[in-house]
Amino acid sequence: MTVGTEEGAAPAPSDFIRDIVARDVAEKRYPQIVTRFPPEPNGYLHIGHAKSICLNFGIARENAGRCNLRLDDTNPVKEDVEYVASIIADVTWLIDGWADQVLGLKPATTEPYHASDYFGPLYDFAVELIKKGKAYVCDLSPEETEKYRGAPDRPGQDSPFRNRPVAENLDLFQRMKAGEFPDGARTLRAKIDMAAPNMWLRDPLLYRIRHVEHHQTGATWCIYPLYDYAHCLSDYLEGITHSICTLEFEVHRPLYDWILEQLNLPRPLPHQYEFAKLNLGYTVVSKRKLLQLVQEGIVAGWDDPRLPTLSGLRRRGVPASALRRFAASIGVTRYDSVTDVALFEHAIREELNGAALRRLAVLRPIKLVLTNIPAGETLSVEAVNHPADAAAGVRPLAFTREIFIESDDFMEVPPNKYFRLRPGGEVRLKYACIIKCDEVVKDAAGAIVELRCTADLDSRKGGPNADRKIKGTIHWVSATACIEAPARLYDRLFTVAEPDAEGAFKTHINPHSLETVTARLEASLRDAQPGQSYQFERLGYFTLDAADARPGQPVFNRTLTLKDAWTAKA
RNA sequence: UGCCUGGUGGUGUAAUGGUAGCACAGCAGAUUCUGACUCUGCUUGUCUAGGUUCGAGUCCUAGCCGGGCAGCCA
Numbered sequence: 006m007t008v009g010t011e012e013g014a015a016p017a018p019s020d021f022i023r024d025i026v027a028r029d030v031a032e033k034r035y036p037q038i039v040t041r042f043p044p045e046p047n048g049y050l051h052i053g054h055a056k057s058i059c060l061n062f063g064i065a066r067e068n069a070g071r072c073n074l075r076l077d078d079t080n081p082v083k084e085d086v087e088y089v090a091s092i093i094a095d096v097t098w099l100i101d102g103w104a105d106q107v108l109g110l111k112p113a114t115t116e117p118y119h120a121s122d123y124f125g126p127l128y129d130f131a132v133e134l135i136k137k138g139k140a141y142v143c144d145l146s147p148e149e150t151e152k153y154r155g156a157p158d159r160p161g162q163d164s165p166f167r168n169r170p171v172a173e174n175l176d177l178f179q180r181m182k183a184g185e186f187p188d189g190a191r192t193l194r195a196k197i198d199m200a201a202p203n204m205w206l207r208d209p210l211l212y213r214i215r216h217v218e219h220h221q222t223g224a225t226w227c228i229y230p231l232y233d234y235a236h237c238l239s240d241y242l243e244g245i246t247h248s249i250c251t252l253e254f255e256v257h258r259p260l261y262d263w264i265l266e267q268l269n270l271p272r273p274l275p276h277q278y279e280f281a282k283l284n285l286g287y288t289v290v291s292k293r294k295l296l297q298l299v300q301e302g303i304v305a306g307w308d309d310p311r312l313p314t315l316s317g318l319r320r321r322g323v324p325a326s327a328l329r330r331f332a333a334s335i336g337v338t339r340y341d342s343v344t345d346v347a348l349f350e351h352a353i354r355e356e357l358n359g360a361a362l363r364r365l366a367v368l369r370p371i372k373l374v375l376t377n378i379p380a381g382e383t384l385s386v387e388a389v390n391h392p393a394d395a396a397a398g399v400r401p402l403a404f405t406r407e408i409f410i411e412s413d414d415f416m417e418v419p420p421n422k423y424f425r426l427r428p429g430g431e432v433r434l435k436y437a438c439i440i441k442c443d444e445v446v447k448d449a450a451g452a453i454v455e456l457r458c459t460a461d462l463d464s465r466k467g468g469p470n471a472d473r474k475i476k477g478t479i480h481w482v483s484a485t486a487c488i489e490a491p492a493r494l495y496d497r498l499f500t501v502a503e504p505d506a507e508g509a510f511k512t513h514i515n516p517h518s519l520e521t522v523t524a525r526l527e528a529s530l531r532d533a534q535p536g537q538s539y540q541f542e543r544l545g546y547f548t549l550d551a552a553d554a555r556p557g558q559p560v561f562n563r564t565l566t567l568k569d570a571w572t573a574k575a
Numbered sequence: 576u577g578c579c580u581g582g583u584g585g586u587g588u589a590a591u592g593g594u595a596g597c598a599c600a601g602c603a604g605a606u607u608c609u610g611a612c613u614c615u616g617c618u619u620g621u622c623u624a625g626g627u628u629c630g631a632g633u634c635c636u637a638g639c640c641g642g643g644c645a646g647c648c649a
Contacts, residue, residue: 019589020588024591043649044649045648045649047648047649077649079648079649080648080649082648083648083649146647147646147647150647151645151646151647154645155645156577156645157577157578157644157645158576158577158578158645159577159645160577161645188647189647192647201578202577202578202579203578203579203644204578204644204645205644205645207645210646210647212647213647214647215647229647231646231647231648231649232648232649233649236649250649252580252581252642252643253642253643253644253649254643254649255579255580255643255644256578256579256580256643256644257644258579259579279580281581281642286586292649334587334588334598334599335587335588336587336588336589338581338587338588339580339581340581340582340587340588340642341580341581341641341642341643342586342587342588343586343587344586344587345585345586345587345599345600347586347599347600348586348587348598348599348600350599351598351599351600352599354611354612358611358612363609392608392609392611392612393612393613422610424610425610433608434608435608435609436608437608439608466608471608475608476610477608477610478607478608478609478610479609480609540609540611542609542611543609543610543611544609545611567609567610567611567612568610568611568612569610569611570610570611571610572610573610574610
């Protein structure tokens with residue numbers, strides 16, 4: 006098998022974040038570059054996360070650094086272990102053979118880091134903030150808190166609890182932790198500035214009370230830190246140097262820096278940098294919307310091959326290397342763009358063209374009888390497994406009197422420049438020989454029943470007519486030696502490039518995003534291997550469906566069609 | 576009418592005061608036992624207006640347009 010070469014094909018990626026890292030390396034600001042990928046376990050990872058994973062792990066591998074996988078699990082109400090398992094599987098798959106050597110896990114384990122690992126130290130830091138007069142316990146209700154916050158163009162008001170004495174704050178916070186108060190009764194807030202133009206500096210909440218069990222820490226805690234408080238300190242505790250996130254966190258950066266500053270921690274401190282998240286045409290990349298598609302049964306599950314989830318893409322047959330190649334090709338900027346799916350499809354085709362074994366299969370068959378081959382006779386022809394890789398070898402193909410060809414490959418009244426089969430016309434059967442169409446047999450209703458043709462057996466490889474020039478070459482399978490299997494033909498899930506432009510993405514669902522046909526396949530495909538890509542020649546790339554295929558009973562998913570310059574025009 | 580941030584061909588990106596380049600897509604052609612792959616060529620761009628400068632996509636000013644921010648979500 007030929008492998009993809011996305012790392013060798015492109016120059017080392019360069020972008021504004023890597024420029025910053027390079028500068029920090031040159032100035033020796035850190036002993037080692039350490040990044041992190043911090044998903045919240047409340048959903049499945051998607052192609053947008055792949056961009057972030059490739060960025061963070063890429064920077065680590067280019068700088069002999071480390072990238073920690075960290076589950077950002079500070080909100081037990083929304084999170085679940087189901088998601089933890091899928092996240093680990095997806096990240097492992099995506100970086101395997103590429104950046105697995107820089108994957109940071111908890112020391113001496115195969116466990117990823119968890120923000121919940123730090124609940125203890127985080128509590129201690131909070132006590133310190135209180136002692137410094139930088140945080141206070143607030144008794145305002147959620148509604149009152151919102152009211153006091155003001156609005157972007159209007160300053161907020163100080164909470165009446167803002168100037169509580171340190172001793173009282175300490176006592177109250179300890180009692181919050183001890184479970185003395187119900188959910189929502191009190192919070193711990195940073196004491197910053199209720200008139201700050203940046204809303205996130207208006208005494209942001211640090212801790213809230215939630216009497217729920219956590220999937221990692223059980224019933225140990227009933228107060229849970231909020232993102233802004235937990236994230237910067239988790240970064241600090243892990244020795245993260247470059248904390249890379251998406252643009253919507255930009256307004257949080259002053260708070261990230263503020264918390265670390267107040268604690269007077271030994272330097273160097275981590276720094277946050279933001280980049281634009283991925284938007285991809287003809288799909289949605291948002292956990293919330295993906296969840297909706299799954300829950301409403303619009304797709305079959307998180308790993309539905311039509312979804313841009315990593316598990317869906319994997320099941321569809323998209324190799325991890327194609328995702329990496331794609332990520333490298335789109336770059337990293339602060340410009341909020343919509344990437345053309347063509348860029349993604351190109352990356353997939355680049356990888357698959359090199360990696361896929363060639364096979365013959367017919368999706369929509371027409372029967373074709375070669376009248377000069379006796380019934381019951383089986384000729385054998387040789388087919389190559391990969392035209393650009395002789396080491397991939399050859400295989401025999403059964404060639405018989407009755408075969409199937411693709412219905413698209415015959416037209417009674419063809420348009421100009423159609424160089425497939427037509428009445429009285431000739432075409433080459435790939436790897437076999439040239440045939441001539443003598444007769445079109447129809448039923449009473451006028452539908453084509455079969456084509457009767459003559460084979461020029463001298464035009465087989467090595468024969469006297471082997472080099473006869475014929476414009477068209479089509480694929481085929483033996484009608485008597487083929488096998489049948491379901492082939493799932495996927496198309497884009499949405500009919501428009503920006504399904505969520507008006508916020509009603511579900512009105513643009515493509516009703517034809519999945520068509521299942523019974524394909525006729527060359528017999529060797531009975532033993533198709535899981536995880537292997539196959540190019541059904543002239544049709545596209547296919548792979549075994551990991552969930553539904555059984556040994557000897559293949560089920561194929563179409564990853565992607567081949568580029569098609571003919572039907573695009575016709 | 577608050578704050579932050581961004582605008583380079585159809586799309587994604589590069590150019591860090593000095594020839595606007597690359598990839599994708601599109602178009603045309605060559606090649607082809609895959610109308611694929613490969614190869615060749617072509618079309619298309621610096622949001623606007625001023626200013627600084629020998630020279631501006633880049634610096635300055637003003638405007639226009641887009642994104643983000645008012646969860647006890649992340």
